[in-house]
Amino acid sequence: MARIKIDYGIDLGTTNSAISRIEKGKATIIQTNKRRDTMASCVAYNKKGVIVGDDAHRFYRDEKFKALSKEVRVNSFIEFKRTMGTDETYHSSHLGKYLSSEELSSEILKTLKSFVTDDNFSSIVITIPAAFKINQIDATRRAGKLAGFEHIEVLQEPVAASMAYGLDSGKKDGFWLVFDFGGGTFDSALIKVEEGIMKVADTEGDNHLGGKNLDFAIVDKVIIPHIQENYNIDNILSNENKKSVYRETLKPFAESLKNELSFKDSHSVYEEDGCGFDDDGEEIEIDITLKQSELKKVLSPIFQKAIDVSQSLLERNNLKGNLLDSLILVGGPTLSPIMRGMLEKQICKPDTSSNPMTVVAIGAALYASTVDVSEEVREQTRDTAKIQLEIAHESSTVEMEEYVPIKILADKTDGEIPKKVFAEITRGDKAWSSGKVEINTTGDVVEIHLLEGKTNVFDVVLYDDKGNNLECEPNSFNIIQGSKIGNATLPYNVGIEIKQKVTGKIFFQTIKGTEKNQSLPAIGTRNGLKTQKQIRPGMETDFIKIPIYQGEHNSDGTRAIYNEHVYDIIISGNDLPALLPANSDVDLTINLDKSQKMSIQAFFPYLDHTSEIEIPTNNVQSVETNWLQNEIRKAKGSIIELKQDGNHSDDSKLNKVEKEIEQLEKSFENNKNDVDGKQGVLTNLRKSLKTIDELSAKTEWPKLEEEIKEQFYRLEKANTDLGNEKTTQIVTQFRSQLEEVIKAKDVKIGNILLEEINSFFFELTLIYQLMAMVRNFNENFGDYNWSDSNRARQLVNSGINKISENPDAEDLRQLLVSLYDMLPNNERPSGDDSVLVG
Template sequence: MARTKIDYGIDLGTTNSAISRMEHGEPVIKKTDTLKDTMPSCVYVNKKKAIQVGDSAYNAMKRDKLKAMKSFDSDASNSFIEFKRTMGTDKKYNSTNMGKEFSSEELSAEVLKTLRSFVSDETFKSIVITVPAKFTINQKDATVRASKLAGFEHCELLQEPIAASMAYGLDSKSKDGYWLVFDFGGGTFDAALLKVEEGIMKVIDTEGDNYLGGKNLDFAIVDEIIIPHLQENFAIDSIIEDEKKKHVLQETVKAFAEETKIQMSFNDTFNILSDLGDIPGEDDEGEEFELDITVTQEMMQNTLGPIFQKSIDICKDLLKRNSLSGSDLDSLILVGGPTYSPVLRKMLEEQICKPDVSVDPMTVVSKGAALYASTIDVSDEIKEQQRDKTKIQLEFGYEATTVEEEEFVTVKILKDKTEGEIPSKVFVDVVRADKAWSSGKTEIDEAGDVIEVKLNSGKPNAFDVLTYNEQGDLLPSEPSSFTIIQGSKVGSATLPYNIGIEIKSRASGKVVFRSIKGLEKNQSTPATGTINGLKTQKQIRPGIAEDSIKIPIYQGEHGAENTRAIYNEHVYDVIISGNDLPSLLPEGSDVDLTVKVDKSEGISLSAFFPTLDYSHDIEVPSNTTQEEIDAGWLDVEINKAKQTLSLIQQEGIYSDEETLAKLNSEISETQKRFEQGKGDYDRKKDVLDSLRRSLKKLDEIQASSEWPKTEEELKDVFYRLEETNERFGNEKTTAVLHQFKEQIPEIIKEKNVKVAQEMIDNMRSLDFALVDQGLGAQMEIIYLKNFNDEFDTLHWKDRNRARMTLDRGLQMAANNPTKEKLRPVIIELFNLLPETDKPMIGGGDGSELIG
């Protein structure tokens, strides 16, 4: 039978995957080769270069990891798992047996191919694949690429929480109220808040963490339980101090951690046991490794509690910003294997509400994906490939999901798609699969007719289509069935991020994230956004490739507006050069942007130049990847964050001690996770993600306390200039001083930091010139004294270096130096002060837009 709807859904998970198909109106899990509902998302390449996927690969992986302990050579691996967490990056997985490197998409394609092989009774080329709600555009593009590599010609993406809510919604008695989907998977965490009105489900907000999942739990057990046990019972200092060896050890014992996590979801205690020789290798003193650890629920609470708490805090923040609490929820739906944990369920009940455990957390997403797939038409190209034109071709039109109990279905004959003979009169009879209702014979033709069908409540309704001639003979036709889901209806998917551009703000001069109006977080897709009134910084000459405008596209979290662009997720840099424009575009020209986002978050952009009355259209490519994060750079950035927080605490201007303490704890936890796995590609992404959130909070704190410090500095510099002018000034400088005095009250009234900093810079310059003219070497000495008196109030770029330079200058000043000797010290100190915000807006090359 040629399917007109996709009907197949895949939950492509970090650790486990599953496939479901619509059969007689019901989503049915297709069993794996080992007759299980789910299959490990694991790939193994054996010595004969054959690729294995699933349980056999997972078992081989455990052997592979143990073997790596013999030589501590992790590069010799031929088994791979959890590559979903590096989708959309340049991460490569080396297979020594195959003699090549695999990308995350190639490995995911092998999983998809294997899932597809579990369906042996028909060939299908269209699929719905679920992705985490918080997946970025790069990650979603990578998922579509994986589907193409697996042989699918048509792929639709669906957010995992929406899939879960579809499957849950059919059986749920609750058809009104708020639902919270708590999706803690193998590698990612999603929380989706839905509002349900008479069975119509609408996602109103989402939140999550792409680097929080079962993998984090496993490594917590490794780092907090298993490795401490080994350190206590064996001499392994040389292993712990070597990043590569430590990583091999972590990967080797991770299988014991996974088993512990699963067993402790259903038992009060579990013994981690290994015999001598089970773990290859020896410690620093030649002892063979073995494990004998009794794990209790209290140990699991202490180890996993902080990780689970992160997910619960995300949910609490999500509810809070929507003016809700746990008591307002009608359902808390659990998705993902880790949600079986009694530790988590107890924490959820205590902090949010009692979870609903009526659905299987492991299969609900796959089944929901199939339900959604039953509402999506296969592509026209695939329809044409699948048509059996010897049969009478029919076309149906109907609402695939509804909360009504009766629906109108249109049906007509596609004469141009039918090669066989079509009788002069054709009748169709639509029969519900339970045989309790039929439409009776209705005559149809090319113009079509409308049939009103009756639906059973709260379930998918499958209908068979019987086609007859005037004599009552049954005629072969297709499609011969369709399904309408009654009782729930899902609104469009929503944007999980604000989509915007990097822009240099006129107000602050900072390079910030600016949302595109119409593409804000939670906007239904497809969507169109606009941003007008942008200005170019330099002229663009036609035909000159070196002249260009750069439009960096970013995705921003909730509250991302006006944050530093680099704290958000970069998608792509759109470049419009002189080769793209028909004539000269003058400096300061207007640019209006229109950005379109489709259902799968594919982006297209149109830039309109009113000066030229010309538009340039760009498709954002779907093959971009993100580069690996440098561990050294990340280490520096973490330390910078710690120094910034320390400075804020020392200044004492920000009074919310609880917020500072929480932020200090977050940064320390981020640093701890970084130290535990500096060499882990995906852990570095996780650390950067957490660090960005902390940096945004630091920026907010600094911004809230920036004006009081600026106002104090403005007044102090003015009073000092007054004193200098009295000693060395003239009529001209006195007139300038009066101008400053008149402008200061207005600046203070508006609390304009940018203008205040410009005035401070101008007053300092005048003060410097006056003293230089009047005092010679004494001027440098006065500056050294002032720097020393105000050292703690100034915003030094490098506080330690500034202190050392100043101390060197003070020591020189005690020995009657010349102006020429002290001047380099003063210049160095001035260079260590923050630069005044520049009046032009851009990242330095003038190619960015001004907003």
């Protein structure tokens, strides 16, 4: 039959994954072939083929144990979700090739799909961390395509969890905090609920914080020190490759300690065979007994990072933990009594009514029941011999009655349609029915009654005027009563790299309409951008570059490099129908659909032309080891300079960021050969660098204050000589703003004011500046290497004549553009002239 809603949801987790679907109106977990709710997110290859799930995880553990005593070719893989969207690959000796993260993820998706034996479906909702960036989302979609799904929607994991929680919860108002600590990622989401309608208010997360970090903390601080007490392994630890393999090999022991101590006070790990040999050839034996209190010292710093992220989220929304109505736990590590105790002490007592291992999958299915399948998929599955219906109902509601339009789609129906057709809608519990209502191709509206706090299933039966049953599609629909999920929101600011008009500085600027927490779908616009040079038609070497970035909270005005690069849009002369002069306007529009797919339009008013740009969905990220090492070194140098300067005025913040850089350097040393580890270091380094920039800005204030005053007095003098009543009012406003900025000593606002003062000075004196440029070319004509000296001489003479009469600023500007075009690049104004100016 034709499927109307997607109905199936998958929680594609770092450590475990699950699939669920809507059955008779209820979201139900589909059990694995091992009769479990979840399956290990592990893929292995033997000589016969692929192994997925729990069996693959046993293969992985065996492989790691063997690697302790001898060199083993790797054929089992875990935690590849953390490298989605990167250039990391995994080599299988049995396959004889390298596999990407999405190829491995596709095997998880295919296996989960295979557990559904009574239905054939090709549409799916796949959950993603809220902090996933666009390239990671694209990689998730690619994995879905490789798994055979034709229609893929993505849903943020905290949104899925809140939807599942909200349906069963009696709490219909207030604020919920979703604390999602998974195997590889951490998300914290603040949900605002009003009369059952849920809206994501704000999110924060870390794509490199999760159970993996807990495991390696146990390896580094418990297991390796234990081995070092009894054996000599200095050679292993001093070799980066050997150390990386060794830490991975010991990880299963760490997992055992972590998982067992979530339910008991102490646990022992004893392994006497197959644990490898030390540097002296002695066989290593592991015999560790660890208490929960000892484990707390190891894991608390990592749990604290997640709690700090959550507290920061609450603080910027002016909330405290005691004002939360619910703290919802998601992810296996949240079963830890250590974490739960820390949360209760620092935020509030967690609500443990939902299963943290399956709540995301349940929410994904609930959401899937509200999403229409794509028209393409629906057309493929229609049984046109049956009467085709359009039932335009709300998928979820907080009302007790809903009006449902229903009509016949004659153009989609090949079978015979009687002159008179009647529809009867019956609720699943048989306690309510609409009675027979006549319908046609125009449509009619049926008022239906809902059961409170449930997923209501309604059956649709058609009759002819003689009472005979008529087959139809669809013949049922669902409406969730009691909660309504608002649209997903943008997890990051979406913006562009832009050049400041006056200072020439390159920085990140959010596009209005695509700010963090904006509801999806979203449309952002930025009008009045300026080109720096002319673009000649048909010339590929003439181009405009628009770098797209994603930025964190408070990213506006930061260096573009501190944000996540998405894609560089290049519009060249090949893309334009005619000559685009320098200083032409460019109006930018960014469209993001509900799954964050991005498309862009660049409109050129001068040409009345729009360039349509689709962002590629196959971009991957990479982090070059030497570059990252150098960035850490530069950060340490900046801290030394700040200490020497002494004007940063915040020693505590400086000391804190210094410790952060020290920790990042240690983490980098442990992860030089690990793409995921390096990505995590880079993410946290960017945060520290922003703090360093803030501290550095305070040392810049005295110089900036002097420059603002100097430029203001210059403007004031120019206004006295050239201004009028209107310009005098503007200058007076600048004086008032200057006094406020000096009082606040705010570098960011000071730079904006400086730009505005300089920009207004430029406008006020433009004609005189243009005249001065023409005179300079005339007086120093022979000093320039003109491509066409005769033509240049004619233009300069023309300019001198214009000056002697009544010059027009635009005429002089166009004349100067033509002159600059006849100069070699090294004699033109410096800077990246492909980036737009704002």
